[in-house]
Amino acid sequence: MNFSAVRAIYAFEMSRMWRTLFQSIISPVLSTSLYFVVFGSAIGSRIPEIEGVSYGSFIVPGLIMLSLLTQSLSNAAFGIYFPKFTGTIYELLSAPISSFEIVLGYVGAAATKSLVLGAIILATASLFVDLQIAHPIIMLLFLVLTAITFSLLGFIIGIWADSFEKLQIVPLLVITPLVFLGGSFYSVNMLPPIWQTVTLFNPVLYLVSGFRWSFYEVADVNVGISLAVIAVFLVSCISIVWWIFKTGYQVKQ
């Protein structure tokens, strides 16, 4: 195991976060605060409690998930796409490191960044609404698993993308709608029955629901199912990454 290489990639990626502090931390925090002001305070004050939780508090887990998903995805995708774009990937390919170590470095850094961000948003949220965390360990488990899974997915997108447009398309056209339709801002019970069934096919629903359960013990689906879904998702992403390195897809001829 070439720990020194993993550390080098990790440190290199983390240093990019400090260099692009505004883009990495401040802008997601700002946009989340806007959500709180608009949905939590302005509109939320006119929405009744959902299953005993005030609307402002109800949306906190969903908002953290929204940032966690999009940030994990874009950090990891950008992290591996950029060396491909500039050509510096030659160095990764010619270095004495295994694919596992490459993934560990990039995905580890991307997941760390989004976890830091998640923590910051949680802290920001506590300034606006009353928060209680019923199951802190489960909450942490959801955060970590989601960050890793979506960083892996981002890594896959970064490898697959051969243009900046493609890099943006999945987060914009797939993830954002899934998060909005995945019960981040509402309980599934509030939907007409047919849409409740449709929503069950949205994987993000399980993440948001399980994550929210760790806060308020309020969930749309059983927390066990939520954990199982994220586990399946994680394994699928690992398998795809494994296949990418086995075949050299988009990386190596």
Added chain:
Amino acid sequence: MLTAYDIYHLQNKHPHIPTRCAPRPKSGFNSMLDSASPLIQVKNLEKTYDGGFQALKDVSLDIKKGEILALLGPNGAGKTTLISAICGIVTPTGGTVTVAGYDIIKDYRKTRAMIGLVPQELTTDAFETVFATVSFSRGLFGKKRDDTFVEKTLKSLSLWDKKDNKIIQLSGGMKRRVLIAKALSHEPDILFLDEPTAGVDVELRKDMWQVVRDLRDSGVTIILTTHYIEEAEEIADRVGVIAHGEIILVEDKTELMAKLGKKTLMLDLQQPLKEMPDALKRDGLELSESGAQLVYTYSTNGERTGITALLQNLSDAGIRFKDLNTKQSSLEEIFVTLVHEDSAKTNANNPAQAQ
């Protein structure tokens, strides 16, 4: 450019010139390094890209420890593919490569740790500082952080005063040095330089050659690709010529020059001649179209060049000349000859592609 005449004569005069590497004798050593066994051994290496383009055809090549080997060839000959295959950037479709006895696929950690690569394109992390990017490379290759070593490397490449600059602020030549510093950051035994002086001005090119020589003196084995013959001639110990994905020849530079080297003696006549007098007629002597110059081509490796006899005959015939000069054929001419021979052969084998 050489004329058909030159090529014809070169071939006839030197039937012993090898046009392809002789098969390597089987060696009893396998993995242990000693002075007799090559540091890098490329055997029957093949690479066919997904699109069907065959970039390397059955390439075999031995690289000795401590030498500077120049791989010479026109654009698209397969130089970069060969280097990329050895370094792990492209996966060979056939054949094997060993570095110090270790297989590049099975023991990739060992072989890659020994190799530094300077790519052809100036690919850098534009927004990083020079120091950070070189330290990163060192870590990536599994070495412990060592700021003193990085400092030494940067100083030896005159980059120390730029250590805190972002790479994007540097000139092209400086960026090339940064890439060399990155390649040297993990103290490699072997350095691959892919077209190190492409797009570099004359002054800097000379600096670069000095850097390469200094590295060789410090014990690093260097393989560089170039399409500047001047470069190979200036710094290489051995020269390998690649064309159409095949190694046409690998020779000691001085031997190659001596074997293929020919000189021409040009005599500017006081009075133009209408035709060559019978007394002067001999192999290698030609009268220029204007009749004002006699051009004599001779080999430098024979004991007798025939110059004395020629001058004697001129004087006997009463032909006076006002000036004379001699010219040594350069590696460039040799190279052109070899590549032409090879394409002639390729075309002969595949008449369909000959047009």
